[in-house]
Each structure stands twice: as C-alpha cells, then as structure tokens.
Amino acid sequence: MSQPEPVLTTDLALPNKRSGKVRDLYDVELPGGEPGLLIVATDRISAFDVVLANGLAGKGIVLTQLSRFWFERFAGSVPHHLVSTRAADVPGVTDAQRATLRGRVMLCRAAPALPLECIARGYLAGSGWQDYRRAGAVCGIPLPSGLANGDRLPEPLFTPSTKATAGEHDENISFDAGAALVGEATMRWLRDTTLTLYREASAYALERGIMLADSKFEFGMGRDGPLLIDELLTPDSSRFWPADAWHPGRDQPSFDKQYVRDYLQRLRDAGAWDGAPPGPPLPEDIAAQTMQRYLEAFERLTGASLDFDALA
Numbered sequence: 670m671s672q673p674e675p676v677l678t679t680d681l682a683l684p685n686k687r688s689g690k691v692r693d694l695y696d697v698e699l700p701g702g703e704p705g706l707l708i709v710a711t712d713r714i715s716a717f718d719v720v721l722a723n724g725l726a727g728k729g730i731v732l733t734q735l736s737r738f739w740f741e742r743f744a745g746s747v748p749h750h751l752v753s754t755r756a757a758d759v760p761g762v763t764d765a766q767r768a769t770l771r772g773r774v775m776l777c778r779a780a781p782a783l784p785l786e787c788i789a790r791g792y793l794a795g796s797g798w799q800d801y802r803r804a805g806a807v808c809g810i811p812l813p814s815g816l817a818n819g820d821r822l823p824e825p826l827f828t829p830s831t832k833a834t835a836g837e838h839d840e841n842i843s844f845d846a847g848a849a850l851v852g853e854a855t856m857r858w859l860r861d862t863t864l865t866l867y868r869e870a871s872a873y874a875l876e877r878g879i880m881l882a883d884s885k886f887e888f889g890m891g892r893d894g895p896l897l898i899d900e901l902l903t904p905d906s907s908r909f910w911p912a913d914a915w916h917p918g919r920d921q922p923s924f925d926k927q928y929v930r931d932y933l934q935r936l937r938d939a940g941a942w943d944g945a946p947p948g949p950p951l952p953e954d955i956a957a958q959t960m961q962r963y964l965e966a967f968e969r970l971t972g973a974s975l976d977f978d979a980l981a
Contacts, residue, residue: 673977675712675726676769683707683761690715691729691905697760697776699752704779706750707759709770710900714951714959716929721948725956727977730772731963732903734980737775738971739870739901747862749897750777750889755981772980780889780896784832784850786839787859789867791825792882793818794908794921808841819882819910819917825867827860858895859888870902877969879924880915882908909966924966928959 678688683695691713699705710729714721733754740751752758756770790797790807797807798818806812808828816822829847830839848856863886871881884907887899900906909924920927932955936942942949951959967975 673727673730673772675724676709676729676773677711677713677724679709679711679766679769681707681709681762681766690718690720691732696779699776699778705752706777706779708775708777708899710773710775714926714929715948716926716933717944719944719946719948721929722950723956725951725960725963727975728960728963730977730980731967731975732900732905733773733775734975735903735967735970736901740897742873743866743869743897743901747866747897748891748894749901750780750891752776752778757981772977777898778891778896780891780898782832782887782889782898783855783859783895785842785847785859785888786830786832787863787886787888788828788830788883789825789863789886790828790883791822791867791871792880792908792910793820793822794882797826797828797883809843817917818919819915819921821917825864825871827863829859855895862886862888862895862897866897866902874909874970875912877972878912879966879969880910880912880921882910882921882923884908904963904966924962926959928955928962 679693681695683697685696687694691711693709693711695707697705697707710732712724712726712728714724714728737751737754740749753776754774756767756774758776759767759770759774793801793816800807801812801816805814807826810826813823828841830841832839844856844860866886867884874881884902886897888895889898904925910921914922929951933942936949937944964975
C-alpha cells in the first residue's frame, strides 16, 4: 500500500470556491440538475484555530472514508447530504485532477448550513473540564460536585455553540438562544438527533475499544427539513479515547490530533510560537505519530484497513 502524496490545496475549474481550515468547497450540479456541493478534504491540519505550515499526507482521505462509513451506517435513521465519494462522479474536472481527488471527495446535496454546531459530551474533557473546574457546570449546565478530568457524565449533554466567522471563536449558547436562531421545533430536533447519534455511535465504538468522549455534528436545511452534513464522527470532530487506557483524573490518550496540540503547546510554553498565524511546521515524528492514530481509529471503527491504492 503506497502512501499518497499530500494535498494541501486544490484549484478546480468549478464555481464559487471557498476554503475552511481543512476543506475546499465548490458548487456543482448533480445529475438531474439538482444543486450540489463538492467537499474536498485536503491534508491541511489545524490546531488552536491556526492552520499549520505542513499537513498529514492522507489525512483528508481518512476523514472522508470514515465520514462515509458513518453516513452509511446512519442512513436509515437520519437524512444526510452525501451522494457519492467517488472521484469519477465529480463533474467538470480533468482525469489528472480526479487522480488527486481519489478518496477525499464528498459529492453532496446542497443544504445551507444551520448557524449552530451541535456538540454532544459524554465525558469531562477539554473546554468542558475547564468550565467545570471554574463553575461546577459545563456550558451553564450544573453537574454533581467531585467529578474528575475524564470522568463519565451522568448523562450525555447537548451543548450547542455558534459557528465562528474568520478570526473569531465559537461561543457556547443556551438551548433558548439556539431556538431564537433556528426555531424551537428545529432546535428540539437538533438536540434529540445529536444525542441519539452520540449514544448510538458511542455504544458502537465502545464495542471496538474506543470511548467517544464528545463529538461535533453539523446540520443543514434541505428541501424536506434538516439534514446531517459536513464530516461525521472523525478524529477532527470528535475525541476518541482508547478504552483500555481510560483513567479519570488526568488528560486521556487519544486518537485525534492531541500529539499536534501537545507539540504546539510546548512551543508556546517555550516562547517559540506566539499562537498566531502562520502556524509552524510539524516535525516528521509528530506528523507520523498523529497519522498513525488517525489510521488506528479508522481501522478499529470500520474493521478494515485503509487501502489508499484501491480508492475510487
């Protein structure tokens, strides 16, 4: 199995290109003339809201193929936007570009994103742990006293946030504030769907030795109502912990980009980086260890190895 060349940016002859920290998006037309969206997962990597100078070769493929796995798994219970992950199905690109896009594209129905990120938390970690230490609550939701870093919560929490614009950070909001943005009925659907997805994915992952500490879900508004969109239950949008190493009272080892965060934090602590763009390059060993964890998460969750050479 050959390692793919890193793809850090794309330049396709398709309309309305826009780029996020990791993904390049283009407008496309689906069969039948339906408006569509092409999502290209590049190998860029970000941490602390900064895109780093180099990426992880193949990371975008892992994100896309794991998202495809989850979209297919939940297809019978939650409507979603994914139509195809085959580069051959992308209109208006050359054969050479299709070769570059193999494994890292999602051809989707157009569904304008709702202005919320829907976060489910099952364990105390990250900003939730910091909230709890400060206020005994997570995103304004009171919790029992005496919990430790990494502890399982009594019940999974739904903690929505705003979607940050360029140069800003997401802000946690209440259920009522979210309802003011999208309507109460839609907000109830978002909450119930987010928690259902989290519980089902968490139970599935635990059978495979992975604890799903928390995850971010995004939704758009389709012609017939809300749709599940964007990536789904990947190491970029979720905290995956090895179940056999779980020990409350400390930060947990993880299958995400924690190696990257830890490296950058060491640079910040040493005064070697001030946290502002541009992000520094990653050393080869940090990149390799991080990619290894992404691949291990994929293999545990799907039960299959990722064969880069066999991708369509």
